[in-house]
Amino acid sequence: MTSLGEQVTTQTPPDTAAAVSLRGLRKTFGEVAAVDGVDLDLAEGEFFSMLGPSGSGKTTVLRMIAGFEEPTAGRILLGGVDVTERPPYARDVNTVFQDYALFPHMSVLQNVEYGLRVKGVDRRSRRTRALEALETVRLEGFGDRRPSQLSGGQRQRVALARALVNRPKLLLLDEPLGALDLKLRREMQLELKALQRDVGITFVFVTHDQEEALTMSDRIAVFNGGRIEQLAGPAELYEHPASAFVAGFVGTSNLLEGDVAAAVLGTPGLFTVRPEKIDMHTRDAAAGPGSCTATGVVREVVYLGSATQAVVDLDAGGSLIVLQQNRSVQDQLAHRGAQVRLTWRREHTVEIGGSA
């Protein structure tokens, strides 16, 4: 094993054996299938997110990888080795829990040392490594405190250090930022991403926050009803959602379907266009060549600080959400009841389920 510091320089390209492989994974609770046939291969050193609403099965998948839940069917392979039958303590995997699960009767340092202690690492070297890990998460000097004396963000870091100190092949994170306030969460997102790049460990990150997933991940699996709805990189996921569910869950749902699509775009079907791609003009403005256009009436205006969001009821039926950057003085058009014309470039109309 190499130390945290050394791994920075020895980041290897993905191995032939995947870091994690899930094969036909299923989990039923009574009659309900929480996870309904999941197949996945994660590359070594990847930051992988499982995104979905609560009850979509993402956490159950995570808990099966950790070994807290037994799959009803399917196999789990870590680095090519089948670990489906192994108990949690016999898997080279560590978890950062949603509530951190720090041991309240131990100091921060004892918490971080715990994994090394139960593996029989001698006192001296486990202390050194624990102090190193605390340094990695910028908590030098906090070793003697109790978890109860720390803030939420600090506890989160301790949980992270406690897992990383074991140098696992795989780190599982179960909505670890959920309990933090927005500002701290944004900070921790960037920090976590940087840390993952540095230590080169494969991260599996569970979240229901689409923005968080987009910010940090190399790849994202969108879960719905116990299945993976789409598996793609952040940009691909956002620009080319594979289903109406993904389009709605990742970003704002702006759907044109059936007759409305036929009236606006000339073809019936299911399409989406992201709010920030749409321009809003006065009704008599002319649409340029190669543009899509629709007329409508502004129903609702929400001022968001950096941008203004308007809901426009289309004359053809249905509605679209428009997001405009507040570059200059507040736009004249952005008031309720305004008659407007919306335009966007044809290539920004994405057919859902279509091949980009």
Place this chain on the structure above:
Amino acid sequence: MTISGPTRMVLRILTIVILAIIYIPLLLVLVNSFNVNKTFAWPPRDFTLEWWRRAAESQGALDALWVSVRVGLVATVIALVLGTMIAFALQRFSFYGRDSVSLLVILPIALPGIVTGIALNNAFRTIFGFELGFGTIVIAHATFCIVTVFNNVIARLRRTGVHLEQASADLGASGFTTFRLVTFPLIRSALLAGGLLAFALSFDEIIVTTFTAGANQQTLPIWIFNNLFRPNQAPIVNVVAAALIVFSVIPVWLAQKLSGDAESLGAGR
């Protein structure tokens, strides 16, 4: 919640009256153990340690005290082991009939002592053919001592949840190591509190004991009861009662303090 002035006044008076009804007689026992007058004439004319001296020399009282202490300790140890095991089984595992078992475990503390006493007396003598004595008192006491341990431990287990144990397993600890390093330290104060309450319960139990003690064993409460109506013994009985009060208060006070400390421990998560 806000309470109007007159209501507050009434509640305050009620509280004082109720506490007075409970504690003034107990205080009286303590004071009378130093009362010179043999028939506890009020107010006491003079202060004496004579009764305490005589009580300390009373072989019957001392023997009974020794029996009570031994019974309490053994019953508490049994209750600690069994109560903890039941609490774990019911809190950490789900199985058919779990709720019924839970009720059956708690029931002995609610059952009338006289019923438990008669039932155990019958069972010991006619079914098992036991000789009534020290062993049968211990078994009888353990039946209700288990409840206090069980209640304390299960409440603690419920509050700590399984996440800490899962975190321990996740970090590579086997089941036994997890118990030793995580679970046991977290339930330790609950065990102590439950054990102290169990001991206090056993120490002043009289009804069930009457039916299970037999002729040769006397616990302290039974000794008091037997000597209550002998005028000569009255001052000594009073001293023993005073000692019993002190003996009972200490474990309960400690147990409550321990539970309080645990609250602040639990809040740290």
